[in-house]
Each structure stands twice: as C-alpha cells, then as structure tokens.
Amino acid sequence: MRPFFTILVTAASWIVTIASAQDEAPSCDRLCLEGILSDFLNAMVAHDPSRLPTTPDVIYVENSQKLKLGEGEWKIAGKLGKYNHVFSDPESRQVAAITTMTENGVGIIYVVRLRVEDDGRVSEIETQITRDAIGAARYENMTVPEPVWLEAVPLEQRISRERLITQTNKYYTGMERNDPKGDYSFFDKDCNRLEDGLQTTNQRNGDPYGHSNDTSFASLGCEAQFQTGFLGFVTEIRDRRYPVVDEERQAVFAITIFDHNGTVRELPSVNGTSNPIPPYFDVPRTLAASEAFRLRGEKLFRIEMTLTEVPYGMRTAFDAGESVDLRGTGTSVTAPDPCNYACLEGTKFNSSGLIDQVLEALLNNDTSKLPLAQGVRYSENGQFLALGDGLWQTITYVSKPGSNGHAAKFSNPAMGTAAYWGLIKEQATPGLLALQIKLEKGKITVIEAIAVRAESSGERGGTQTLMRPPLPIEWQGDDLGSLEPIVEENDEHNAIDPQLIEAYLNGLERHSSAEVAFAAACVRRDNGVQGNLTCAAQMNGYGSNPNGLFNTTTTIRDRRVLVTDVRSGLVLVVALVDYPASYPGPLPPAQNVPSTYMVVQLIKVKNESISRVESMIKWMPFGYTFAWSEQV
Template sequence: MLPLTGAAYLAVCAWSALALLPSVLAAVSCDRACLEGHISDFLAALAAHDPSTLPTTEDVTYVENGQTLPLGTGEWLVAGPPGKYRHTFSDPDAGQVGTITTLTENGVAAIYIVRLKLEPDGRISQIETQITRDPGGAALYEKMGQPEAVWLEAVPRDQRLPRETLIQLANRYYTGMQRNDPRGNYSFFDQDCNRLEDGLQTTNVRSGDAYGHSNDTVFASLGCEAQFQTGFLGFVTRIRDRRFPVVDEERQAVLAMTILDHNGTVRVLPDVNGTSSPIPPYFDVPRTLAATEGFRLRGDKLFRIEMTLIEVPYGMRSAFPGRSQGALSSPGTNGTTTKNPCDRECLLDVVGQVLQALLAHDHERLPLARGAKYSENGQFLAFGDGLWETASSLARLGDADDDAHAYAAHFADPATGTAAYWGLSREQTTPGVLALRIKVHDGQIAEIEAVDVRAESNGARGGSVTLMRPPLPVEWDGRSLGRLHESFQQGVVATNNTNPNTSSTPPGLVEAYFDAWERHSSRGVPFAPTCSRRDNGGVQGNLTCVEQMDGLGIAPNGLYNRTTTVRDRRLLIADEAKGVVLAVAMIDNPATGQAPLPATERIPSTYMVPQLIKVTDGSISRVEGMVKWMPYGYTSAWETSG
C-alpha cells in the first residue's frame, strides 16, 4: 500500500514561530562529533537490546511512535543493527541530535528515526523514536547509501540564518499545507526544491505513477511551490504540536516533528490532472499522522525536504506537546435539565438521542453537562470532531428488517446512570462497529465514550487500511456481520437454578475473563459448555469459548498465542436486566516469539478489544468482540485522566 505521504500535509499557523523556540537552550559542551557519537552508541545499544550502556538520567523519557514506554521495552526487544543510510542533524547549542536511518525488526526492514536530548552533564533525558514500517522505503534509503551531499555541507558563517529564522521558514511549510489554500503565497520554496517521502522523490518526477492513495499522475511531476498552488493537500485539516527540536545552524537544516489531522470532511481532490476526483476511501474516516521532516535551506528558501510518517489514533496528543492542542471537551449547556434520576426507559431514550445527534452532526441538541467529556478510541476530542462530522449511518433497533440494521443493541444501568450502544456504523463509505458508553448525571450527559472499529480493506487506491499496520489473523473488511445474536436483546429469564438474590452479571466476571485471556487459560472463568465467541465477525470453526481460550485451533481468542499483558481493563456497563456486560481492554503483543514469526506477529503491537458478553445463569454464554490495532503501549486517555 502506498501512503498519501508527507507532502500532503500542511498548516495555518496561529502563533509566532518565535514562540516555538525552546525557552532555554541547554548549555551542553557536546559538539557535532560528540552528538553523532551519542547516536552511534544509541543504535549499537538498541541492536544489542541493552539500554544499560547509555548515560541516561534517572527519569529519562522514552517515547516510541508517540507512546511513552519503559526504556528497554518495545523496539529494544526486536531491533536489528542499523543500515548504512544515516542522516544526522546536530544542534550543539540545544544539546539535541536526531537521525534518520534504517534497521530491521524480526528481519523486516523499516525506517527508524531517533532524537536524543542531552542535559548539561551529558546524560540523555529524552529519547524519542519513530518507526515507519515501510520496507520499500527502507530499501530506497539503503540504495541511496547516504544523504544528498548538500545536506552535509557547512554553510559559511556570514551566510547563515539564525535559529529563529530557520524555524520561522520551516513552519511556513506547515502553514501552507494546513487546508492548503491554492491562492496562498508559497514563495518560501526554492525554485529547485525537491522532497523525499520514505526515500522516494515526490517532486519533479514524471514516472506516470499515481501519488499515494490518489489516482493523480501529475502531482509528483510538479515542483514544491507548484504542488502547493494546486490546493491538492487540503485534506490535511490541522497540523498541531509543531516542534523544531533540532536546529543545525552550521548546515542550515531543521529536524521538525508534527502531528497532522485529517478530519474526513474534505470529500473532493481538486483539479490537478484535468479532473477533480472523490477523496480516496482512506480519508472517509478521521485520521491522524505523526510526521518527522528534515528541511535544508538555501538562502532563505526551502531547498530540500526529507520526511517520513506513521499513523496514530485520531486526535492523539504528542508525548512532547507543542502549541495548538485543541479543546478536550465542550462545556455544553443545551437541552432541558432535570434533577430527577434517569431510569431504564430514560437511559434507553438517551441512547436514541445521541445516535440522532451523531447522524445530524449536531451535538448542541443534546443536554450536555458543563465540562462534558467526549472520546474516540481512547482519545479525548472536542464535541463536534471525529464521528460528529463523518457518521452517515448507525444501525438502530426497529429501523429495518435487514441484517445491516438488525446488528444493534441498547443497554442501560440505572444504578450508575449509564447507557450503552453496540451496533453497525458507517462513515461516508466505510463501515464499522461502534460501541458507546453514555454517562448521565442529574439529567445531563456528562460523558460519551466511543470505540469505533472500522473495516480495514485493501480496496482501490490503497483502500482503508490503517497506514503501515501489520495484518491481523482475523480481519474484518466490512463484510456482513449478520444480525446481532438475539440473546443480547433478551432480558434475563428466571430458571429453577436462578437465585433471586444473585446478580445476573456476577462481580469479578470481567476481571476473570481478562485474567484468562492474559494467561491463555480458561481456568476460573464460568463459561457455559456451549459458549461461542467471535472476533471481527470471524468464528474459529466449531471451537467453544473454552477451547479458544485454551489455545486450541488457530489461536486463542482469535489473536495470538504470544500476547502478554491485558491492561487498561474497563467495565463500560453491566446491564442486569439483560445479563449483558460491555467491557474494553488493551492487549499487548511484544513480538518476542521464536523466529520465524508470521507477518501478523513481527512488530510490537497493542490491540484495543471491545467485548460484548452475554451472561446466562451466571455463566458466559456468548461473546461478540472486535479487534482494533494500536501502536505498541497505547493507553486510553480515560486511564490517565483520573
């Protein structure tokens, strides 16, 4: 799959670039050779899987693809030695250094970026890495062998622009890309400007190949300025957390790190090769890409650009936030307020209100409490963002008799004032399964939590697959899930074995279920003998829940035998009247099994797994689960928000 790559991302800047400078430049007595030595030592330690040889501070921060991890985990367990390509940016004044190189993960090539921050005493306090799983791009870099000579040339002192100006000019690139106005002033590009994306030149080349996810064959033949003048990149709706941590004044180069949001509202690509065309399916849904870009200036113009990127969950915050974070929630004072408790009927009515508001793209019609929170897939967003702009269809009870509309269920727990929904969704042309938790307090909605597992399809123009993620053993490409099993709609039926004083969803059941998943053993879980479960709509033959959990057949739980920690476990709702539990957790796969590993298990990964669990007579009788890939170590914002 070809990504719609970095040239495609630009931004309007709402602050002075001077405000983006580090408040204090570290007084580190480490020159270029010293900084490059730290990079070499780091890469050697990584290949040896031993961070203990590095001079780090006691509280060193280690970040991998946007996730803060303990040093020594993640890539430290799977990385091979670096390749021959190495492009290093050194900033002795700030005590920072970064490099673009390649390496292998369990034998598969990837592009690897690392940034180190040194304290005045020479110890490393920050390690920030980005791993772009693009074997083709890594191969291009290895073929190049080294950066173009101009990147490594020292500029005479009297011709150098100061740090502040270098940052200002680099930031104009993002100012121009964000919503890419074709009428903008793009004279900051040198007339001979060229750009690399994952090692591939994407300017001034006439290969006839389509650009990224699009079918446009002209864009890549244009120069940097002419590309921006097309407005083609306008699907990048916001560029935030713009950081310029490494400024190499001697070589007039900047290494920048930013986050690019695509909110899914731009539906047409402008005329470049003669005809405007619909946006590719990849951009049906909100997407966020984290990008690292090197800029080389010639005079006061951008002359060379080298970039690579990864996809992260939409709205994800940077571990080292810059400006323009955006609102986390909207206060919301709309609707009628009542102090009366919300009973079961009231809560189920709230579910309908929320679904209608999503389809109307209008959160203001809801009775939102002041300070109400909204999240999607573990990231807090402003009300009105994400699904609020892209939802086009939601299965609702009683809508129709066909399977698409019958895959839905509503739940309520009056004791906690919580309502929930599970059903088929659609954003533009992309189907998904949506789980919602809605918290009601004093007649107002205080929280809405959405987990949306979208279909991953290798269709036309790259389809809708999450950028550069590995395949799952059980994929869902949008095929019909049929009707949601009727047991999820039925109420609890009393039997001769039912104790009227016993909860229909026993305490500790969810913990026991996830404990069993973690140890790959059904021991201690009350599974009914005929219990069945499926992940992403896939059923593993005729295996029962016990047989799946114990690792018989293809793999336990529809995932892997080598998954480890099951964490961030959250009970979203327990509907006693229906005997249904909705829960979600994160499951880690460190990719540390014995070689050769299958393609599904070669890189460290985390899976977000919403689980709909039916309980009958105190035992789990059916499980409907979905699986969403996340960067390794991903944590829900609900876990860290208190």
C-alpha cells in the first residue's frame, strides 16, 4: 500500500493536469460556436439584434459594407431555409455557414461568419447575401450538405491547419489568370464544385457555363477545367482570407475578392477554339466570394461557393494583411498656372484643353503626357484605383461636345477644377462618364470618374450587375440624344448660389420642393427618361418613379459638388441615396431590398433657378460609401 502522502500528491498532480488541460482547451467548442450561430440566425429573422450577445464595438458587415447592427437585412429577413452548412473553428473562435432564408418571400443564399470572444460575446459579424432565387431553390432541394462535409476525419488522416490553408490557397493562385500549363495536381481526381447549389464539374447535361456559351467546360473535372486556361478572365484574386479552418472535418472556409479587369477578350474552349468574351466582361468587375473547401489528404475534394458583385476595386471590410498604395507617380509635365477656361476646356476651335488631354490619355491608357502630381489619386465610382486600371483599360470611345452627341465640358478656373459629362463605350458596352479633374500649381492631383454603364438583360445575363435588384428606371444603352442648347450656352452674368444646390439635395432627401428654386419649365431626365411631371412635382414624390427612384428613399449622404461653372451655369454633383426597404410599399418583392443608389447629376442653373437636371443612377450595395469620404 502506498503512503497516504504519496496518494495525496498524485491526486493533486492529476487535478493540476486536468486544470491545465482545461485552460488550454478552446473556450468555445464546436457545440458552443454552432449554438451562437443558431442564436444569430434566429435573431436575424426575428429582426432583433438584442437577442445576440455582442461586444460594445461589434463590427457588422453586409456585402462588404460596414453597417450599424440592426440595419440592412435585419429589417427584411424572412424565414430560415432548410439548408445550413456550418464550419466551426474552436481555435480561432470563429464559425461560418452557407445557408438559405427568404427575403420578402423570395429565396436568397445567405452566408455568415462570426467571431466569438472568450466571454461568449460576438465581436465580428460578416455576411454575404446572394440574391439568386434559383440557386436558393437548388439548396432547398438538397436540404443538407453532402455527407462527406460533415464527417469527422480520423486524426491520423488529417493534415495540419497551416497545410490546409496552403493547399486551399493553391486553388486561387491557379485560377488567377489561369495558366493552362500550371500544376493543378492539388485537385483530387474525384473533385467536384458547387456554385450557388449547381454542380459545375463532371456534368454531362450540355448546359453552358456561367455567362459563356461554352457547353463543354462543365463536363470536365476540377483539374481538367484549370488545364484549359478557361478561367483566365479572372485577372486577380486578392484580399484572400481563411478565417475558419475546421480541422476536425478537414474543411476551410475562405473569403476572397475576384477582379475581372476587362482586358481578357477571348475564352479558350476545351476543344481548342476560342470564344469571344461575354458582354458582361466588357467592363471591369469585382466579385466578393465566399467559398468552402473539403480536403481529402493533401488534395481538394469538394468545393462549394457563392458570390455577389461589388463595385470594381472594392477592398475587403476586414484586414487581409495586404497593404496597397494606389497613389500615382508624378510626371515632369506641367500645366500653366493659373489655368484659365481655355487652358482647362480648350476653345471652340482647339480641343487641346486639360479635359481633352485626360480623355485622350484614357483612350490610349497613357498618362505620360499629363501634368500629374506625385501622389495623384484616381477613383472610379468611389473606389481608389491605380492609374491605368479600370476604365483606362477598357474605354474605346468618348463622345465630343458639339460634334458627335451627348457631351459637355465645363470648368471653374478659380478652384482649378474641370469636368466632362458624356457618352462612352467600353468594348461594345455603352456608358455615361462624369469626370472631375483637380489642378493645383500646374499639376493634376485628382482624377475622379463616375461611370454608369448600360445594364441590359441580354443573352447569358447580358451586362447586368450580378444579384442586384431591378432599378425603377433601367438604362440599357438607349441613345440619350444631344444636350440641348440650354445646357451648353454660356452666360457671363450667371450666378450660382451654393445654398441652391444644398437646398436641392435637401429637397430630394425630404421629398419636398418647398425650399428649392425650380424654373417653371424645368426639365428632368433620369437614366435618359423624362417624366410628364414637373421637377417640383417629382421632388414632392408624385409619379411612379419620382426622381428616378422611390418616394421612400431616406438619407442622401456623401454629397459632393465636384465642379461648379458659373459661366455655363453647370454643376456636377454626386451623392449616395439610401433605400433601407423598411417601409411598406407597392414594390415587387425582388425590388424591395435594402439598396444604395449612386446618383450623378448634371444640373443647369439659370436666373438663380434650376432649369434642367440630367441624372444617371447606378445601384450599389446598401451602405456603400465613397472612399473619398473615408479619408482622414
């Protein structure tokens, strides 16, 4: 028999060992994480974020936009669906799910990632809404994930957390510009991929893949698909994050950004011939993707993904460890200082003004002849891009004022600003370009482009932004006609009170023209359509699509008067209009979703009144903010 003291010491050591093991164990295991995820989903459909324990500084993101907790989908989420594919990572205290729910009775694919702190409170909520009712229906028909996703892999068959991420990252590296001669041996021979619930590998049904007309690509396996080089239209996959690594099930949940810069003009086919790129890829596109991977050993065995479109160049809302400086390099060229009207706009007989130089540089994708300041900033639809990216690579035509169509240029020499408004083409896709140029001490410091592209519902999805709700008034590239003389004429004695423009924007927000000076014959066109009501009546909310939108829009924010030209009476204004979809109304269910509209407007002021408004509208994810507004 052992002495009592020895037994006591042994017991004490065992207790210490157990306590240490408990200290090292995750504070929230799989069951705990999945319970919190369930609480979140139930809180969402109950429209009650208070049901979820959160930290005071919780970050809530919806389709890459930071929102206040309780905004966006919290207002309109319907019923939870049957499909719920969960990924748990006790080590990082994160959990994610690809699931389904309804939104105004319409099915959506809903992706969520949560980070849980030691005390059980949620500190990060990242969601992606894919408004693909057909895809949601596929998932509902599946009801549950394929069983292999849910199996616990024996310890001896698992690879490390780091190795899971390394092997998954090879998928994105291989897809980016998709070299047909690359090494794609990281795919399992039995690999399959789901996209919005649709199997897009090893299919023999003859359906075309994505926006293309290729009917053979989906018949191939994962490795064979990459060996065709077909996916080379994906020009960059950035902001790659692997927040949830489910080691027990050997699965990785990844969040990435796919860029398609519009420069790839042909798709290689599996039979060796080339296909023209679909019209959707005429212009730069960015897609936010959520994707899950199940590995078998070292190889990718199952892939499940969904995505939605965000503005081109959009960065992730969470740090992906990538620091990118998009400021431009200066040139030795210098413009006159000061730069007068002729310097900025050119003359009737000489199209060599600064505006013309920038348009020519855009067409040639050559900035070397421009007077650029060191650190010059370029933005496109509110996102900072590198000079030479975006429009610079896709624009093929620019309409010229007074000669070939809908175009105007104007300036404010006192402020060193100049503007262009006119029709453009990117490949075969029409668009409207509003351009601001800012000059300081003979150097361009800012080039800001607002591009509203035609969105047609043609074959294979046409050119419509993926997963967006319909606009009240769609512009599909219809001819906008020439700008009337009233827009183009100059008046040396004109005056523009800044308070008039502020009152106009306030009136749009309040749906009231009470404090806005409109000319009696004021004309308003939204996305090229002129209504039969006066400007004042539309502002007051009358008509089916007042001001090209709904009479239940709310905040008008990020208001920016880009250029005010007293001589011509022209003002270039851009703003973001929120539609939270939190009010009952007659809108169709698919249209009644939280949205933000980027509205760029060319306003004509004459005799201290607004006499004409040309307005172009582009849908944005709800809560979208211009990068200029985020600058310190």
